[in-house]
Amino acid sequence: MKAIEKVRIARDPRRPHFREFVKYVCDDFEELHGDRLVNDDRGLVGGLGKIGGFRCVVLGHNKGASVEENMESNFGMANPDGYRKAMRLASLAERLGMAVVTFVDTPGAYPGREAEERGQAEAIAKSLEFFSALRAPVVVVITGEGGSGGALAIAVGDRILMMENAVYSVISPEGCAGILWRDGSKAPEAAEALKITAPDLLSLGVIDEIVKEPKGGAHKNPKSACLAVKRSVLAQLKSLSKVPINELVDQRYAKFGAMGRFA
Amino acid sequence: MGWYEGKKEKSAVPPAKALWDVCPKCMSHFPKGKWKANGKICPKCNYHGRLSARERISMTADEGTFEELYSEVGYSDHLKFHDATGDYRSKIEAVKAKTGEGESIVVGKCAIGGHRAMLGVMDFSFMGGSLGTGTGERIARAVELAVKERRGLVIFSASGGARMHEGILSLMQMAKTSAAIGRLKAAGLPYISVLTDPTTGGVSASYAMLGDVNLTEPRALIGFAGRRVIENTIKQKLPDDFQSAEYLEKHGFIDRVVERGEMKGFIAKLLSYFGVSK
Ligand SMILES: [Zn+2]
Numbered sequence: 034m035k036a037i038e039k040v041r042i043a044r045d046p047r048r049p050h051f052r053e054f055v056k057y058v059c060d061d062f063e064e065l066h067g068d069r070l071v072n073d074d075r076g077l078v079g080g081l082g083k084i085g086g087f088r089c090v091v092l093g094h095n096k097g098a099s100v101e102e103n104m105e106s107n108f109g110m111a112n113p114d115g116y117r118k119a120m121r122l123a124s125l126a127e128r129l130g131m132a133v134v135t136f137v138d139t140p141g142a143y144p145g146r147e148a149e150e151r152g153q154a155e156a157i158a159k160s161l162e163f164f165s166a167l168r169a170p171v172v173v174v175i176t177g178e179g180g181s182g183g184a185l186a187i188a189v190g191d192r193i194l195m196m197e198n199a200v201y202s203v204i205s206p207e208g209c210a211g212i213l214w215r216d217g218s219k220a221p222e223a224a225e226a227l228k229i230t231a232p233d234l235l236s237l238g239v240i241d242e243i244v245k246e247p248k249g250g251a252h253k254n255p256k257s258a259c260l261a262v263k264r265s266v267l268a269q270l271k272s273l274s275k276v277p278i279n280e281l282v283d284q285r286y287a288k289f290g291a292m293g294r295f296a
Numbered sequence: 297m298g299w300y301e302g303k304k305e306k307s308a309v310p311p312a313k314a315l316w317d318v319c320p321k322c323m324s325h326f327p328k329g330k331w332k333a334n335g336k337i338c339p340k341c342n343y344h345g346r347l348s349a350r351e352r353i354s355m356t357a358d359e360g361t362f363e364e365l366y367s368e369v370g371y372s373d374h375l376k377f378h379d380a381t382g383d384y385r386s387k388i389e390a391v392k393a394k395t396g397e398g399e400s401i402v403v404g405k406c407a408i409g410g411h412r413a414m415l416g417v418m419d420f421s422f423m424g425g426s427l428g429t430g431t432g433e434r435i436a437r438a439v440e441l442a443v444k445e446r447r448g449l450v451i452f453s454a455s456g457g458a459r460m461h462e463g464i465l466s467l468m469q470m471a472k473t474s475a476a477i478g479r480l481k482a483a484g485l486p487y488i489s490v491l492t493d494p495t496t497g498g499v500s501a502s503y504a505m506l507g508d509v510n511l512t513e514p515r516a517l518i519g520f521a522g523r524r525v526i527e528n529t530i531k532q533k534l535p536d537d538f539q540s541a542e543y544l545e546k547h548g549f550i551d552r553v554v555e556r557g558e559m560k561g562f563i564a565k566l567l568s569y570f571g572v573s574k
Binding site: 142143144145146148149150151152153154155157158159161162163165166181182185186189201202203204209212213214215216219222223226227228229233234237239286289290292293294295 | 372374375377378379380381428429432433436458459460461462463464465466467468469470471472474475476477478479482497498500501502503504505506518519520521522525526529530532534538539547548549
């Protein structure tokens, strides 16, 4: 399948969103709100979830399932407040012996005036530094669109899973085509060149596992797609729970340190 | 995150360029030579113009102390990337030949006002200062060595963001560099970040914004998203000083806007406050 076809599937509005993943992956979930500073971002949401006996902090981009929710959440484009909320909640995991599970699905961080004024760059940067050193197991699932820094901010973890038709990229194919091809309609070429599909990222060492989707894509059978994610997340949580926390944090550091090291 | 080649506003420079120096910020014209003579600072608006990595190093490191490291670490063409205008390898090889640099950052150890420092300086003329795997690797290694040798870390950033031509692994350099800096801080060493014109995209959203002290120069452009992207999203015009050094200071993300002539002395003073040994 061409990369651009995967982009279309990854962005399909019928594709399972955060709420559906929570419904099928978690045995129980309670949302918690706010960054304790200025706001409760709706593009990045989170709370407490139980997954097969594991007590977890669950975070994810929320594109929304209705037009109202789409608008409220900026289609899953988080504000700095979202990243700060994510750090606040994830720090509970460190203190209270929980794991962190994140669901990544965003076109990118929100490009807005207030987002810049409240430090979008700083919030993402801090998030990268924070998750790199977090003393709790972190399992990341790229479920749809992994849109550059806005995705990576909650995608630094011990195991990175990616759904079969998800994409993960440094820049959107349209954005890349607009700059390097000077023609946004060359997005299919850019998508191919950027190597953004799950098999590409597996071979580049950026992800650890590909989660299979129902034939035709996750939207054809959201429940079965979510349950496949649950099985993989659970297996990873089990294997991570056996690793002493110091080792885990060192391994995470080494994992990202090795990315793009060719010498 | 990486749209450095999109910055084509520069092409608005009038043809009179041969006779005049033009400030790229306020478009004021000066007799040829005046720009350089004034340290690439605009006499009219005080915009602090871009410098090469070598110029910056020579005005920051104590004379004769800079020892470059990891110059053998360079770009990687693991995607065999090519676009409508050609392939990445030939483009970057041309940039290497033109600039004499091997990557968009130069790192090395030095003394600053006598203090033991690890210095990294980005060069915007090298692929728009884009963050590639070589850039990230040079930074990570330098930061790790700074921890071992108990050096204060100083990085001057100048970048349009992550380098598209190296795909997802460029993005991962944001995580790698931020993780390394986290470890330096945990080891009780300070990091002084200087965000020079321009520092945007994936570089502002990683190591550049993580300073214990964040400094910048007058009128530098600093931000995450591009101005036009934001205007298109919110359907509003933004204030003229949006994403300027002074604007970020006002909003709490920059500690100080420092004049170029004062920069070295101020960094040395910070290293002294932070107890970095001589
Ligand atoms: Zn000027």
